[in-house]
Amino acid sequence: xxxxxxxxxxxxxxxxxxxxxxxxxxxxxxxxxxxxxxxxxxxxxxxxxxxxxxxxxxxxxxxxxxxxxxxxxxxxxxxxxxxxxxxxxxxxxxxxxxxxxxxxxxxxxxxxxxxxxxxxxxxxxxxxxxxxxxxxxxxxxxxxxxxxxxxxxxxxxxxxxxxxxxxxxxxxxxxxxxxxxxxxxxxxxxxxxxxxxxxxxxxxxxxxxxxxxxxxxxxxxxxxxxxxxxxxxxxxxxxxxxxxxxxxxxxxxxxxxxxxxxxxxxxxxxxxxxxxxxxxxxxxxxxxxxxxxxxxxxxxxxxxxxxxxxxxxxxxxxxxxxxxxxxxxxxxxxxxxxxxxxxxxxxxxxxxxxxxxxxxxxxxxxxxxxxxxxxxxxxxxxxxxxxxxxxxxxxxxxxxxxxxxxxxxxxxxxxxxxxxxxxxxxxxxxxxxxxxxxxx
Numbered sequence: 001x002x003x004x005x006x007x008x009x010x011x012x013x014x015x016x017x018x019x020x021x022x023x024x025x026x027x028x029x030x031x032x033x034x035x036x037x038x039x040x041x042x043x044x045x046x047x048x049x050x051x052x053x054x055x056x057x058x059x060x061x062x063x064x065x066x067x068x069x070x071x072x073x074x075x076x077x078x079x080x081x082x083x084x085x086x087x088x089x090x091x092x093x094x095x096x097x098x099x100x101x102x103x104x105x106x107x108x109x110x111x112x113x114x115x116x117x118x119x120x121x122x123x124x125x126x127x128x129x130x131x132x133x134x135x136x137x138x139x140x141x142x143x144x145x146x147x148x149x150x151x152x153x154x155x156x157x158x159x160x161x162x163x164x165x166x167x168x169x170x171x172x173x174x175x176x177x178x179x180x181x182x183x184x185x186x187x188x189x190x191x192x193x194x195x196x197x198x199x200x201x202x203x204x205x206x207x208x209x210x211x212x213x214x215x216x217x218x219x220x221x222x223x224x225x226x227x228x229x230x231x232x233x234x235x236x237x238x239x240x241x242x243x244x245x246x247x248x249x250x251x252x253x254x255x256x257x258x259x260x261x262x263x264x265x266x267x268x269x270x271x272x273x274x275x276x277x278x279x280x281x282x283x284x285x286x287x288x289x290x291x292x293x294x295x296x297x298x299x300x301x302x303x304x305x306x307x308x309x310x311x312x313x314x315x316x317x318x319x320x321x322x323x324x325x326x327x328x329x330x331x332x333x334x335x336x337x338x339x340x341x342x343x344x345x346x347x348x349x350x351x352x353x354x355x356x357x358x359x360x361x362x363x364x365x366x367x368x369x370x371x372x373x374x375x376x377x378x379x380x381x382x383x384x385x386x387x388x389x390x391x392x393x394x395x396x397x398x399x400x401x402x403x404x405x406x407x408x409x410x411x412x413x414x415x416x417x418x419x420x421x422x423x424x425x426x427x428x429x430x431x432x433x434x435x436x437x438x439x440x
Contacts, residue, residue: 005426006397006411008388010370013418014250017259021047021408022075022237026197028099029174030204030237031055031079035062035106036178037208039232040080046237047408048074050401054097061093062086062103084110091117091148097405101129101171104152105178108141110227114152131172135163139176139183160185160224168193168218168306174201177220181210182227189220195307196267200238207233241267242313242379243407248272248291249317250386250417252280253324257292258417265289270310271318274300278321299327299364304335316342316383323351324390325364333358342380345373349384349391370395375402382407389419396426 022045032055034041046052048068056066056077063084069076087107094100094117107114118129133143136152138161144151160183165172173193178201180187192198194216202215209230211223244263251258252275265272265284272282275291279298283290300322304312312335322329323346333340340360343353348371352363370393375381381403388395397403400423403410414421 003425004400004423006385006400006403007422007424008370008385008391008395008397009420010389010391010393010395011418011420012254012390013420014254014258014389014414015256016417017261018247018413018417020239020243020247020260020262021045021049023197023200023240023242024049024051024406025099025170025242026200027052027077027237028055029102029197029201030235031059031066031077032102032106033178033201033204033208034079034232035059035064035081035084035103036109036182036205036227036230037081037232038110038230039082040078041232042234043077043079044075044234044236045239046075046077047240049404049406049408051097051099051405052077054093055100058089058093058100058103059084061090087111087113088115089117094118099171101132102174102178104132104150105136105175108136108152108154109158109179109182112154112157114150115146116150116152118148118150129171131165131167131169132175135165135172135176135189136179138163139179139187141179158183158224160187160222162188163190165189165191167191170195170198173198173220177201177205177212177215177222180222180224181205181212182230183222183224185224187222187224189222190218192218192220193306194218196238196241196264204233204235207235239263239267242311244268244289245271245311245314246317246379246382246386246407247413248275248289249314249321249383250389250414251291252278252293252297252321253386253390255293257290259288259290261288263287263289269308271314274302274310274318278325297321297325297364299325299329301330303332306335312336313379316379317386319343319353319360319362320346320383320387322362323353323364323366323368327364329362329364331360331362333360341376342383345376345380345384346387348373349387349395367392369393372396372398375399378402378406382410385410385414385421389414389421398426
């Protein structure tokens with residue numbers, strides 16, 4: 001709800017256990033992949049967030065039927081693509097969310113054509129789709145730009161190719177996977193993204209009848225099959241490592257102990273290492289992680305890199321930790337050039353942060369104060385709420401529609417851990433006070 005804000009009263013309390021939802025960045029691509037199945041796929045552990053609703057609308061415009069299960073089954077999504085009869089996605093939907101570009105690969109795979117509006121999403125960097133296009137061109141796709149839309153045609157069908165990505169782009173790897181599974185012959189994707197979400201997508205494609213090998217490594221091999229041989233499947237989405245990392249940062253911030261369930265520790269290996277470097281005790285179990293701290297936070301040096309490096313989606317959360325540490329931390333952003341926009345909002349709360357190009361110098365140890373702030377992107381918004389939990393007084397976080405894109409019931413989960421946080425309409429009390437004054 002864009003008109004609402006999140007109000008936080010600092011109480012320095014986050015302790016207990018929280019269950020993470022299914023991974024947003026995986027579920028979105030699994031929904032897109034169902035286009036290839038030409039029937040009803042059943043996706044479990046799908047988060048109830050606005051980005052999923054947008055992607056569902058995209059498929060419905062194409063002709064699919066998408067619905068959630070009933071009470072007790074609301075995290076199951078039923079996606080029936082048997083009656084898709086269009087390969088055009090409208091600007092009104094695609095402009096809301098960059099991940100909508102992931103329908104490009106499966107539409108080309110199923111129809112040999114796609115007409116897709118240029119993507120939108122968080123304003124955290126250019127994130128051009130050049131690698132998507134060059135990779136798909138290697139498979140035999142021709143592209144043209146038509147009034148803000150991408151027109152894609154595989155006039156002579158798709159064929160296997162050896163594709164080397166300039167950068168291990170998650171989106172480009174995913175689009176190439178979803179197109180190449182029905183390309184004639186063998187496709188090799190070199191310098192492929194290695195994120196857990198890539199492995200999750202490959203698992204679903206293989207369950208549909210595709211032949212993808214070595215997903216999760218830097219070289220993925222795909223043996224093409226006939227599109228008619230692909231079939232619907234049932235699949236469970238992996239846990240959201242970024243949501244898990246956000247709550248772990250909150251536990252480290254307040255001392256915990258805080259346990260996140262529904263996540264494999266291997267998905268967060270670098271983040272766990274940095275938490276330990278900062279003085280936290282981190283205990284691992286097969287499907288959960290617990291963090292606690294009794295000593296002051298230590299400063300840290302972080303460089304964001306593609307997986308298995310430190311995730312850019314946890315950079316803001318660890319900048320907050322660095323702001324509360326004793327000493328100087330250095331954070332280097334190597335993935336998205338505009339991700340430091342968040343620093344100005346944290347500085348409004350008293351943090352001492354100096355930005356130099358793609359480096360942030362964070363002088364920790366200053367007490368944060370509650371203030372009105374605005375989410376600059378999805379992860380920044382979630383982090384500002386955490387900042388309010390350790391700040392003195394009241395923090396009011398605006399533009400929380402960003403948070404709703406990727407965190408299911410964020411306020412409810414924080415409240416279950418002891419935080420004093422609520423969703424409110426910003427002028428509720430103001431209107432009451434104005435009316436009372438006018439009556440005096």
